[in-house]
Amino acid sequence: MDPFALKTLNAERRARRAAILVTDIGDGRDRVVKEGDVVAGDLGEAISRAFRTGLSGTAEAEGRQFFLNVHLPQPRLVVVGAVHISQALAPMARIAGFPLQIIDPRTAFASDERFPDVELRAEWPEDVLTHCPLDRYAALAAVTHDPKIDDFALKAALDADCFYVGALGSRKTHAKRVERLLSMGATAAQIERINAPIGLDIGAANPAEIAVAVLAQVIAAFRSRGLGAKTTSEAA
Amino acid sequence: MPSKFLDEARDPLIIAEGWMKDGKDVAIATVVETWGSAPRPVGSHLVIDAEGTFHGSVSGGCVEGAVISEALEVIGSGQAKMLEFGVADETAWQVGLSCGGRIRVYVERLG
Numbered sequence: 001m002d003p004f005a006l007k008t009l010n011a012e013r014r015a016r017r018a019a020i021l022v023t024d025i026g027d028g029r030d031r032v033v034k035e036g037d038v039v040a041g042d043l044g045e046a047i048s049r050a051f052r053t054g055l056s057g058t059a060e061a062e063g064r065q066f067f068l069n070v071h072l073p074q075p076r077l078v079v080v081g082a083v084h085i086s087q088a089l090a091p092m093a094r095i096a097g098f099p100l101q102i103i104d105p106r107t108a109f110a111s112d113e114r115f116p117d118v119e120l121r122a123e124w125p126e127d128v129l130t131h132c133p134l135d136r137y138a139a140l141a142a143v144t145h146d147p148k149i150d151d152f153a154l155k156a157a158l159d160a161d162c163f164y165v166g167a168l169g170s171r172k173t174h175a176k177r178v179e180r181l182l183s184m185g186a187t188a189a190q191i192e193r194i195n196a197p198i199g200l201d202i203g204a205a206n207p208a209e210i211a212v213a214v215l216a217q218v219i220a221a222f223r224s225r226g227l228g229a230k231t232t233s234e235a236a
Numbered sequence: 237m238p239s240k241f242l243d244e245a246r247d248p249l250i251i252a253e254g255w256m257k258d259g260k261d262v263a264i265a266t267v268v269e270t271w272g273s274a275p276r277p278v279g280s281h282l283v284i285d286a287e288g289t290f291h292g293s294v295s296g297g298c299v300e301g302a303v304i305s306e307a308l309e310v311i312g313s314g315q316a317k318m319l320e321f322g323v324a325d326e327t328a329w330q331v332g333l334s335c336g337g338r339i340r341v342y343v344e345r346l347g
Contacts, residue, residue: 001264002347055278
């Protein structure tokens with residue numbers, strides 16, 4: 001392995017950015033491809049697929065055999081609102097493999113009794129997200145219904161290009177939210193990325209079922225990254 | 237600056253970079269293909285220095301010994317090697333995977 005490639009790869013991994021180490025198994029030469037780099041031909045296609053699925057493996061291209069080792073930052077889920085839905089979502093997210101952080105400044109909601117074994121921050125999203133910023137490998141679900149708590153986090157998630165942004169509330173609630181976000185400087189393309197009402201439409205009828213719908217939507221968003229759906233870069 | 241997103245003390249590629257900075261000779265072994273039941277997924281690393289110190293894994297401990305001795309050769313020669321382990325080729329290797337799977341491991345020198 002080229003020492004420079006190793007340094008580059010580790011720098012990307014430390015910064016929570018996706019990268020693939022592409023090794024030509026025939027001659028041992030390797031290079032780091034960062035997400036967004038353009039690679040032509042069959043190899044380029046294999047690289048795009050690997051970024052999307054996160055699966056490492058061998059690929060044949062131009063008569064050569066390559067090994068693609070994919071290093072994706074671990075996707076994580078940030079939930080604003082220590083509410084009933086979040087209580088159901090916490091164990092589900094753990095099972096599905098998403099590290100979860102719950103933020104809610106209301107200490108009556110954000111209590112360890114209600115959320116055992118969860119990274120719980122009884123603080124304002126403004127404070128938490130400044131120290132622990134969102135990124136493209138974070139999903140944000142805002143479920144407090146309270147603009148004072150949800151709005152800042154939603155705007156931050158759109159600006160960070162989170163792979164998923166969802167907000168609880170009826171269409172009517174969301175229409176008002178859209179106006180507020182626009183006045184905060186969000187673009188129409190960004191607003192389009194918000195999943196509202198939140199969750200896949202499975203007819204969820206209680207908090208646990210809404211949690212299933214949200215988690216399924218998060219997974220769908222993660223696995224369809226780069227497929228031209230709701231991404232700011234393409235919509236802009 | 238250490239990253240809060242990586243477990244730097246146990247991350248094989250971070251450790252390999254540290255060894256390199258310390259001037260050590262290093263080999264990196266990578267699982268490039270698996271068939272059947274394999275204990276470590278494709279992409280897993282075992283990193284080895286010239287003294288045989290190692291971090292990470294390419295199996296559940298079944299073939300690490302063999303990979304390490306091959307790695308020491310690779311460090312010496314600079315020639316990368318593709319190793320294959322599995323129950324199917326007991327004649328080629330003294331060690332195999334007790335789980336019944338097969339793996340291919342690419343061993344290369346760093347630098």
